[in-house]
Amino acid sequence: MTVEAVRGALFDPQPDGSVRYFADGGILGDGKGRIVASGAWPAIAAKLGSAADAVPQARGFLLPPFVDAHIHIPQHPIRGRFLEGVIGSPEGGPLLAGLNKNVFPAEGRCRDEAVARKIIADFRTDTLAHGTVGGAAYMTVHTTATRAALEQLDPAWSVGLVLMERYCPEYLRTDDPALEHDVAALARDFGHRVIVTDRFAGAVDTPLRKRGVALAKQFNLRMQTHLNEQQAEKAWTESLYPDAASYTDVYRRDGLLDRAAILAHCIQMTQDEWDLLAAAIGPGATGAAIAHCPVSNTWLGSGVMPLDEVVARRIPYALCTDVGASPTTSLLCEMVQFLRVHAGRSTRATPSEALFATTLAPAQILGLADRLGSFDVGKDFSFIEVQTSATPTTFTSADDAILRGLLEVEPADLRRYEPGGELGTLVDRLIATGLPVGEELARLTTEISKTAARVDDKVVRTILAGREAWSRS
Numbered sequence: 001m002t003v004e005a006v007r008g009a010l011f012d013p014q015p016d017g018s019v020r021y022f023a024d025g026g027i028l029g030d031g032k033g034r035i036v037a038s039g040a041w042p043a044i045a046a047k048l049g050s051a052a053d054a055v056p057q058a059r060g061f062l063l064p065p066f067v068d069a070h071i072h073i074p075q076h077p078i079r080g081r082f083l084e085g086v087i088g089s090p091e092g093g094p095l096l097a098g099l100n101k102n103v104f105p106a107e108g109r110c111r112d113e114a115v116a117r118k119i120i121a122d123f124r125t126d127t128l129a130h131g132t133v134g135g136a137a138y139m140t141v142h143t144t145a146t147r148a149a150l151e152q153l154d155p156a157w158s159v160g161l162v163l164m165e166r167y168c169p170e171y172l173r174t175d176d177p178a179l180e181h182d183v184a185a186l187a188r189d190f191g192h193r194v195i196v197t198d199r200f201a202g203a204v205d206t207p208l209r210k211r212g213v214a215l216a217k218q219f220n221l222r223m224q225t226h227l228n229e230q231q232a233e234k235a236w237t238e239s240l241y242p243d244a245a246s247y248t249d250v251y252r253r254d255g256l257l258d259r260a261a262i263l264a265h266c267i268q269m270t271q272d273e274w275d276l277l278a279a280a281i282g283p284g285a286t287g288a289a290i291a292h293c294p295v296s297n298t299w300l301g302s303g304v305m306p307l308d309e310v311v312a313r314r315i316p317y318a319l320c321t322d323v324g325a326s327p328t329t330s331l332l333c334e335m336v337q338f339l340r341v342h343a344g345r346s347t348r349a350t351p352s353e354a355l356f357a358t359t360l361a362p363a364q365i366l367g368l369a370d371r372l373g374s375f376d377v378g379k380d381f382s383f384i385e386v387q388t389s390a391t392p393t394t395f396t397s398a399d400d401a402i403l404r405g406l407l408e409v410e411p412a413d414l415r416r417y418e419p420g421g422e423l424g425t426l427v428d429r430l431i432a433t434g435l436p437v438g439e440e441l442a443r444l445t446t447e448i449s450k451t452a453a454r455v456d457d458k459v460v461r462t463i464l465a466g467r468e469a470w471s472r473s
């Protein structure tokens, strides 16, 4: 079914990070999948004349589709079960324990192409049902599974063939002799949608990373990896590189930072590392960015990315789910957790910022902003409808409409997370040291589970270039 016009309360993110809100707004398409007008309804109605009366009312708020710049496809079947069976603070920390116990076996299953194709199909349906239409995903070390993901997912998705060679099972290691051939073949068929993916500095040593960097350079591809997630992981990783100044320095000296890298987490950073990152990825440099994952970082007890350090250095970042370390692919849930963990700690963590960081920011980072991220004339006629029990005309600002309307969160809920609030001490400890798996961490993750369940069926329709890609019946 095709859609050519829609009327409803509308959020339109702007390049400066603000959001324009129209309690009575609309979007008009050209019938070929492009936007010809958007904004306040009266102006659109005037263009349409008598045809305006026939335009359907949306079943909720209208916003640009979400884009998730850090998510693991093979972990989709085990989302929310990353730490299942892990207790307390095992040696090396819960992150490495969860990878070994739950994540690597799940990723190993994608060696079978039929299994991988089923996982990718389920991933596609589930992300569309949560309003996410593109992003940057990790597949596995398997070239056939990576090719399948690039074939099955929509073109707004980039996918990474994962490099891994040590501290991981034998069955989950890069096919070393085939690497150059495989990346060349993927790049030939899928171009810049292929991301050369360094699992993290613990699993990949310098020679293999440098081969990945050389391939990325040869085929003009970007790279992605993980950086400074947990304290124990940082200490262990740095012990593997006694000659490097820091975890971040490993990626700098091996050339990865020069490949428009998407760096996930960036929590346990020293001032030197922030400066290194800013020099390498600031505005005008290589187009690299940070994937900020508040649900994952809480769920695994990792910590909280220091938002003000990122903003002060004008490093681009997007909010991302990092599924399977999040129980849901919902970026609405991610927005809520972003506001909670930064509540009373960063003035930058506003509801408008949360919406910008899940729509236009990732679209810009991934080079999709000519089609997605906002409702500018000429972009694709793509939007999602998000159900609400609120009355859109009661809100006086975009921030208020996003928080209390779109997310259905009251300011009192956020105050519980502020320093001195009911859950504020736990967040402070999460930031200072991380939290071990146990009852205290469960207080925070239970709240996430409740939010995930509450927002789970809020997206009712996903429209891509004028065509209905998904609808809740």
Ligand SMILES: [Zn+2]
Pocket (backbone or CB within 6 Å): 070, 071, 072, 226, 264, 322
């Ligand atoms: Zn990740």
